[in-house]
Structures are given as structure tokens and as C-alpha cells.
Amino acid sequence: MFLKRSMKKKILVKNMVCNRCITFLEQEFKKVGLVVVSITLGEIVFLEKEGVDEAFIESLLSKNGFELVKEVGMMVNEQVKIACIEAIDNLEAATEENLSAYLSKKLKKDYSVLSKMFSKQEGITIERYYINLKIEKVKELIQLQRLNFSEIAYSLNYKSSSHLAAQFKSVTGMSMSEYKNLQQWDRKSLDQIV
Incomplete structure (x- = not known):
């Protein structure tokens, strides 16, 4: 048998x-x-x-x-998204190099290839996607109320809290203080960020 x-x-x-x-x-x-x-x-x-x-x-x-x-391009884009999420969740590992070097090394592909494929399929640059992820993380940290704005900026590797504040306002249309004072927080799930 x-x-x-x-x-x-x-x-x-x-x-x-x-x-x-x-x-x-x-x-x-x-x-x-x-x-x-x-x-x-x-x-x-x-x-x-x-x-x-x-x-x-x-x-x-x-x-x-x-x-x-199923498609190769879609596979690569998912790998880029996952690597970006992992980079934010483990910023210490990703801070030694810039995002493009980190992704190239992690995915073993030239960044220009990754960038072109991602932009073509997703309609957004990898950098913009990464910023959007970081802003959603900022929203989460604001809601948890464990860190002040400066600590949030530091924890996400911003050069200063004013840089984070400007980027937050640019993406969301409101200041971090305005967001903190909202009764209903507007957060996107990670799979909805593009």
C-alpha cells in the first residue's frame, strides 16, 4: 500500500x-x-x-x-506594503537606513523597480503610502494617550515634533490637537491605506 x-x-x-x-x-x-x-x-x-x-x-x-x-506585480506590491508595516512596527531595525535602502535589502530588488511597479498599480508612491501608514500610527498613539506629541514624533523617527505636526496636518487637514479633541476618531484600517 x-x-x-x-x-x-x-x-x-x-x-x-x-x-x-x-x-x-x-x-x-x-x-x-x-x-x-x-x-x-x-x-x-x-x-x-x-x-x-x-x-x-x-x-x-x-x-x-x-x-x-495572483499577479507578479500584485505580489511585489503586497510585499512592499508588508515590509512598510513591519518597518513601522519595528522602527529600530528600519532606522539604520532610509526606506528605499530598507525595502531594496528586504525584498532583494532594486528600489526603482519596486517604486515603478507600486506606483503603477496602486496610484500612489511608496513614500506617500509609508507616510499615510505613519499618520495612521500617529492617530493610534494619540488615541492611546500614553505619549505626548513630542514622544510620538520621537517614537516614529521624526526629526522634530513640528515636522510631524506639519505632515499630520497636510495628510489629515487638521492639527494633532484637533484630532485628539474629536469625539469620533477617523481611522483607517491598514488594508484601506493607499
């Missing part, structure tokens, strides 16, 4: 932007009997299962707000 050996399948997933997404998708895959070998932001490796095809996986992801990444 021969045992059929399961093959590993690797997929890239769009809108997978936080640890909760990882936990949620791991649970969803297990619910349908798929064995997850590894799971990180934007990537799932699982053992193939008879009767589970790409359409099934695509349906499982889309009903939960995720998307299967």
Missing part, C-alpha cells in the same frame, strides 16, 4: 496586515481541514488537500475580506 504524500502550497494574501489576521486565517484554514505549515504577514504555506483547489481558497479568503494574490 502506498501513502499519498501531501505537497506544500504557498500562497500570498492581500490585506493580511496584522497578527490578528494571521491568527484568524490560521483558524479558518484549520476549520476546513487544511494543515498550515507556516503563516506570516501576507503568506500562508499549507499542505494541499484533495478537493481543495484555487477557487476554494480564493472563496475562503474573499468571504473574510482577504484576497488571493
